[in-house]
Amino acid sequence: MGAGISRRSEPEVHVVVVQSQENGQVDAKVVRKSYRKPESEGEVRCGASDDELSSEHHLHSRYIRQPTEGHHSYSKLKSPTHRRRNIPNQLTTRAFEPLRLSSSLSSDHRECAPDFITPSYSDPKHQQRVKAERPVTEELSPVGDIARTTFELFRTYDGAEEYTVYMRDDGKRFYVDFEEQKWRYFPKSWEERGYFKAIDYDPYENSESLAQGKQFRDTRSGEFIHPTKGKLVTYLRQETQNVLYFLDETSGAWLPMPLNWERHVPNITNLAEKVQKACPQWKDTRAIVALLRQCNYSVEDCVSIFTSLNDDGVLDTSEHSGRDMLRAKLEKQLVESRYQLKRMEERNKELEMDNEILQTKLQELEMENRRLKRDAERHSKYQQQIVNKKHSTSGRSIFFTPRRNLHVLKEDVNTLQTKIVSLQSAATKGMTTYRTMLDKFSSEITKLLCAYRGQSREIGEVRALYQKESLHRKLLYNEVQELRGNIRVFCRCRYDERGACALKFDASGMIVCSTGQGRRRAYDFEKIFPPNSTQEEVFQDTKATITSCVDGYNVCIIAFGQTGAGKTYTMMGSRDQPGVNIRSVKELFRICKERTKVKYSMKVSMVEVYNEAVFDLLVAPDDGHEKLQIIKKGKETVVQGLTEFEIRNMDDIMMVMQEGEQNRTVADTKMNTNSSRSHQVLMLRVEGYDRVSKTTSHGRLTLVDLAGSERISRSEATGIRLVEAASINKSLSALGQVFSSIRNNALHIPYRNSKLTFLLQPSIGGDSKVCVFVNISPLASNLAETISTLEFGQNVRQVELGQAHKHITKVI
Numbered sequence: 001m002g003a004g005i006s007r008r009s010e011p012e013v014h015v016v017v018v019q020s021q022e023n024g025q026v027d028a029k030v031v032r033k034s035y036r037k038p039e040s041e042g043e044v045r046c047g048a049s050d051d052e053l054s055s056e057h058h059l060h061s062r063y064i065r066q067p068t069e070g071h072h073s074y075s076k077l078k079s080p081t082h083r084r085r086n087i088p089n090q091l092t093t094r095a096f097e098p099l100r101l102s103s104s105l106s107s108d109h110r111e112c113a114p115d116f117i118t119p120s121y122s123d124p125k126h127q128q129r130v131k132a133e134r135p136v137t138e139e140l141s142p143v144g145d146i147a148r149t150t151f152e153l154f155r156t157y158d159g160a161e162e163y164t165v166y167m168r169d170d171g172k173r174f175y176v177d178f179e180e181q182k183w184r185y186f187p188k189s190w191e192e193r194g195y196f197k198a199i200d201y202d203p204y205e206n207s208e209s210l211a212q213g214k215q216f217r218d219t220r221s222g223e224f225i226h227p228t229k230g231k232l233v234t235y236l237r238q239e240t241q242n243v244l245y246f247l248d249e250t251s252g253a254w255l256p257m258p259l260n261w262e263r264h265v266p267n268i269t270n271l272a273e274k275v276q277k278a279c280p281q282w283k284d285t286r287a288i289v290a291l292l293r294q295c296n297y298s299v300e301d302c303v304s305i306f307t308s309l310n311d312d313g314v315l316d317t318s319e320h321s322g323r324d325m326l327r328a329k330l331e332k333q334l335v336e337s338r339y340q341l342k343r344m345e346e347r348n349k350e351l352e353m354d355n356e357i358l359q360t361k362l363q364e365l366e367m368e369n370r371r372l373k374r375d376a377e378r379h380s381k382y383q384q385q386i387v388n389k390k391h392s393t394s395g396r397s398i399f400f401t402p403r404r405n406l407h408v409l410k411e412d413v414n415t416l417q418t419k420i421v422s423l424q425s426a427a428t429k430g431m432t433t434y435r436t437m438l439d440k441f442s443s444e445i446t447k448l449l450c451a452y453r454g455q456s457r458e459i460g461e462v463r464a465l466y467q468k469e470s471l472h473r474k475l476l477y478n479e480v481q482e483l484r485g486n487i488r489v490f491c492r493c494r495y496d497e498r499g500a501c502a503l504k505f506d507a508s509g510m511i512v513c514s515t516g517q518g519r520r521r522a523y524d525f526e527k528i529f530p531p532n533s534t535q536e537e538v539f540q541d542t543k544a545t546i547t548s549c550v551d552g553y554n555v556c557i558i559a560f561g562q563t564g565a566g567k568t569y570t571m572m573g574s575r576d577q578p579g580v581n582i583r584s585v586k587e588l589f590r591i592c593k594e595r596t597k598v599k600y601s602m603k604v605s606m607v608e609v610y611n612e613a614v615f616d617l618l619v620a621p622d623d624g625h626e627k628l629q630i631i632k633k634g635k636e637t638v639v640q641g642l643t644e645f646e647i648r649n650m651d652d653i654m655m656v657m658q659e660g661e662q663n664r665t666v667a668d669t670k671m672n673t674n675s676s677r678s679h680q681v682l683m684l685r686v687e688g689y690d691r692v693s694k695t696t697s698h699g700r701l702t703l704v705d706l707a708g709s710e711r712i713s714r715s716e717a718t719g720i721r722l723v724e725a726a727s728i729n730k731s732l733s734a735l736g737q738v739f740s741s742i743r744n745n746a747l748h749i750p751y752r753n754s755k756l757t758f759l760l761q762p763s764i765g766g767d768s769k770v771c772v773f774v775n776i777s778p779l780a781s782n783l784a785e786t787i788s789t790l791e792f793g794q795n796v797r798q799v800e801l802g803q804a805h806k807h808i809t810k811v812i
């Protein structure tokens with residue numbers, strides 16, 4: 001038992017035809033909406049050829065034939081919404097296949113061309129019939145927004161047919177019926193049989209709506225009055241993008257127009273006004289001009305990007321959002337392009353593999369073909385020999401070859417020949433198929449390669465733009481920082497051979513780490529030093545700040561971070577790789593030596609803050625390690641009884657530092673074998689007497705190596721180590737509170753909450769220049785501490801100290 005099913009668009013009609021095996025009676029049933037099995041037993045043989053189907057489809061009726069010998073039966077079905085038509089009784093007998101609709105009856109085709117169906121559009125005979133039968137479709141109006149349309153060439157894979165296709169801005173395709181001079185919807189089902197090729201289209205040539213643009217293109221040279229530069233000659237040159245150049249009269253060269261100037265060019269102003277008219281909430285003209293540049297001065301593209309970004313919620317329409325919007329767009333484009341590139345690469349690989357397989361198959365077939373040809377030649381030779389032999393023996397008695405044997409041989413040869421011919425034709429057919437497929441794949445590969453190259457170039461451009469933007473942003477930020485007198489915060493990640501790096505150092509100069517639950521966060525600092533950074537590189541960015549203490553500024557450098565994250569390494573360093581402390585003093589000596597008109601003197605002192613008490617590190621503990629008191633004398637903060645040494649060269653400072661390091665409290669902890677248990681503060685007073693201006697500058701350099709924050713649960717500190725850890729954490733949190741209070745402009749800044757903050761008050765709370773190093777570990781096991789250190793750094797970054805002041809006194 002079986003069934004044939006016919007289906008069309010609503011109302012859905014299913015037909016079941018059953019022929020009883022007992023009496024041969026044929027029965028056809030109409031089942032709507034669902035497929036139902038026929039109840040009577042029988043064998044189904046029903047169907048219709050494509051021709052018959054297509055010729056009847058436009059009648060909107062179906063018939064099913066049961067071709068038993070000499071008898072034809074049919075069932076005529078009609079859809080209630082369509083008209084009835086008589087079906088001819090006489091139908092030819094032929095082998096039927098199960099009743100089906102041709103592939104061209106896809107839903108989109110029906111929707112587009114309701115009154116005609118093209119089952120085999122490449123068949124010219126059929127097309128003629130279709131043209132004769134199809135009623136004229138409504139007058140389609142393909143022209144939408146002409147600037148956003150695409151003209152394409154649709155070519156069938158066998159190359160037999162070509163259509164000019166037009167894609168409207170709403171994505172609908174049309175093709176030109178040249179005979180009837182009409183636009184028709186392009187059926188979706190055709191797309192499987194060929195491919196599209198874009199036809200280059202110049203909107204200036206064809207669009208009336210861009211008459212303004214045409215005029216603009218025709219008058220590429222021009223001049224305009226710049227508010228400060230006066231009259232400037234311009235010329236709009238087209239390269240990959242349109243780029244506006246102006247004639248620099250000094251050098252006589254055409255230079256690209258700066259964005260700020262471009263706003264005053266009348267044509268550009270016109271375009272920008274158009275954009276603003278379309279997007280009234282977008283007020284930032286500079287951003288509009290920037291986006292127009294990116295969109296090759298296409299108002300439509302510009303508006304479209306604006307609208308789409310606005311829809312996505314990406315766009316902030318406030319005045320200063322243009323650059324952000326552009327960046328967001330570029331980032332989005334970058335992500336999309338990367339994804340597409342990846343997909344294309346995958347597809348490319350697949351196609352290349354298919355291609356290889358096909359090549360191998362083709363080679364096999366060619367070998368088979370050659371072998372068959374050789375066999376055929378051998379057999380025809382053999383047959384010829386037999387015939388010759390027969391002729392030569394025809395006059396004689398049948399002594400050599402009995403007639404019967406000859407007959408059998410002849411039959412064998414004939415059979416063999418037939419087989420060879422059929423094999424040859426099969427091989428040729430197979431080869432043709434594989435060749436066609438090969439051609440198809442080759443063209444696809446070529447297309448993909450072109451697209452791939454285009455994408456790569458685009459990605460390169462977008463990436464370069466993005467990096468330029470990031471750099472620009474950073475420079476602007478630095479300028480703003482300079483003006484606001486903020487603390488500069490650097491981040492240094494230590495090198496650690498114990499494990500892989502769990503942090504990502506972004507190309508745009510950010511540090512990215514996972515903050516749990518699949519979320520990631522990027523942290524931005526003045527500069528980020530990845531694990532492989534050298535001590536010299538780290539010092540380079542602080543150098544400028546340090547040297548300003550020679551001019552009379554107070555400068556303070558602080559290293560903050562988890563225990564073992566490399567604070568002491570950054571500040572003190574090793575003998576071979578000296579840190580910021582030694583390099584700073586060396587730099588100070590170098591500058592002092594350079595300035596011959598100024599007489600400098602340097603004095604150094606060193607203290608540690610250990611368990612909430614201040615100790616002089618330049619006094620050996622044996623000589624009486626006394627707690628020192630910090631007191632306020634007017635505006636100054638003074639450590640009572642502090643030893644101060646004058647230093648004249650590097651040897652002096654090296655000796656002093658060695659002494660201080662020896663006296664500092666360090667201990668072996670679970671987290672660091674040489675862990676600093678106190679905050680070390682090195683203070684340098686630099687006085688310079690200018691013989692010419694008769695003034696004295698009083699600069700002060702404070703270098704602070706903080707003790708490391710630690711989680712007691714991880715460091716497993718007990719006894720005295722636990723007391724130390726508690727006091728370290730307390731003073732560090734007091735430091736954090738001081739920064740937060742300054743940031744929030746609090747009336748009271750709690751400097752006195754700890755000895756550390758009280759000691760550092762003149763350095764961090766006044767008119768100093770401050771650099772903070774946040775030291776972090778790259779290990780995944782330290783991620784929680786790393787994140788809290790990075791958060792601390794971000795908070796400190798927001799602090800505004802105001803502009804630093806020079807300390808200069810006039811000598812009478």
Ligand SMILES: Nc1ncnc2c1ncn2[C@@H]1O[C@H](COP(=O)(O)OP(=O)(O)OP(=O)(O)O)[C@@H](O)[C@H]1O
Nearest residue numbers: 494495563564565566567568569672675676707708
């Ligand atoms: N960038 C680096 N390259 C190579 N080794 C480093 C680096 N940073 C730190 N180290 C090494 O890591 C170890 C711990 O560093 P360091 O003592 O400077 O950490 P710390 O933050 O000062 O710790 P604590 O707060 O416990 O004193 C030292 O042996 C140091 O030499």
